[in-house]
Amino acid sequence: MKNLDKLLEKYAKLCVKVGINIKEGQPLVINAPIEGLEFVRLLSKNAYELGASEVYVNWSDEVLTKLKYKNSPMEVFENYPKWKADSLEDFAKRGAGFISISSDDPELLKEMDPKKVAAANKSASIALKEYRKYTMNDINPWLVISIATRSWAKKVFPKLEEEKALKSLWDAIFKATRIDQEDPIKAWEDHMGxxxxxxxxxxxxxIKSLHYTSKNGTDLKVELPIDHIWAGGGSITSSGVPFAPNMPTEEVYTMPDKYGVDGVIYSTKPLNYGGNLIDEFKLYFEKGKVVDFSASVGEEVLKDLFAIDEGAKHLGEVALVPFDSPISNSNIIFMNTLFDENASCHFAFGKAYPTNIKGGEDMTDEELEAHHVNNSLTHVDFMVGDSTTSIVATTLDGKTLQIFKDGNWAF
Structure with a gap:
């Protein structure tokens, strides 16, 4: 336990100092499961030591969430609380940093009414649209992390006793986030470099376009907009403060041309969406839009995702992650997008990050559309890379360049 306490302290310090890079007088908002009480206290302690003016916590609880879905009427899920959205927007305007802890049971809402789940996802997306402009445009620093929880650990390690499963998940998290190294902050600086x-x-x-092929049947061409920007590792706020939005992270990413995606793509890992799993799915694209799809698990959930708005049927992110990477090499299926997306090349349905195109953060919605930048109320990553993934780029001057071969970087 003493060693765990030491590692948790290092983890909290890394999240606040490198992840959010909290500054004197800056508020911090944390979204956390109730099981993370002790770790949230560590985050808060470190934030205050670095000069945070206030730490505000939004708590969630899986038991209460299930009770709500079982007993509350549909109108509750169709109307996201305005005070919640207003609170987040107010903190964003005050320059706050935002930490979200993603650690739910991957199948938390499996037995719940899917119409309630879909309604809740859509109403939250609509209500939080203004707040998300601050994070998706990197106006404010934001960070997504995970902690080991009992329900999640039991899904990842179903054959282990509860305590051993919990320890195994913590060990995997510490390794993926480089907390197991002597100086995690230095290790992160090197990694981001x-x-x-x-x-x-x-x-x-x-690059003008990317051509994806794989032995599983994937054959997809993705056009990239002129003046697109690749990013990865760390980001910089509009006021010039560096931060790291995801811990762990292994990706390098940009945006696709909203209307320039054609072909078929197969998923390679389960997608945890809205407390449900979607698995073994394939998508057919024409002129950037999903025109047909199927899934062995969660097909109705996938259908509800696409029904959020028109932009949900288009892609907003192209991300490259080598198959031979730390999370992939752990051979653990986390059923948590933060980890699984950093073990595999992936795309995202929905909204593109405006920062992935030159001047995008200052463009209106109409200007972004003119540059073929996808807009949507949602942004959902899904995994498509495996050990046979090949990606060949074509540059603006017509040359071809192998980017990925056998699932890994080719340069």
Missing amino acids: NLKEKVDFLNNKK
Whole structure:
């Protein structure tokens, strides 16, 4: 336990100092499961030590969430509380940092009414649209992390006793976030430097399109907009403060042309969406839009995702992650997008990050559309990479370049 306490302290310090990079007088908002009480206290202690003016926590509880879905009428899920959205927007306007802890049971809402789940996802997306402009445009620093919880651990390690499963999940989290290293902060600085090398290489190549193929049947061509920007590792707020939005992270990413995706793509890992799993799905694209799809697990959930709005049927993110990466090499299916997306090349349905195109953060919605930047109320990552993934780029001057071969970087 003493060793765990030491690792948790290092983890909290990394999240606040490198992840959010909290500044003197800055508020911090934390979204956390009630099981994370002790860790949230550590985050708060470290934030205050670095000068945070206030730490505000939004708590969630799986038992209460299930009770709500079982007993509350549909109108509750169709109307996201305005005070919640107003609170987040107010903190964003005050320059707050935002930490979200993603650690729910992957199948928390499996037995619940799917119409309630879909309604809740849509109403939250609508209500939080203004708040999300602050995070998706990197106006405010934001960070997504995870902690080990009992319900999640039992799903990841179903053959282990509860305490052993919990310990195994903590060990996996600490390894993926480099907390197990002697100096995690230095390790993160080095890691982000390595990712930046890949970012700089891709930005210098002026890529026009990417062609994905894989032995599972994937054959997809993805056009990239002119003036797209590759990013990865760390980000910088509009006021010039560096931060790391995801811990762990192994990706380098940009945006696709909203109307330039054609072909078929197969998923390679389960997608945890809205407390349900979607697995073994394939998608057919024409002119950027999903025109047909199927899934062995969660097909109705996937259908509800696409029904959120028109933009949900288009892609908003293209992300490259080598198959030979720390999370992938752990051979653990986390059933948590934060981890699984960093073990595999992936895309995202829905809204693109405006920061992935030159001047995008200052464009209106109409200007973004003119540049073929996808807009949506949602943004959902899904995994498509495996050990046979090949990605060939075509540059603006007509040259071809192998980006990925056998699932890994080819340069």
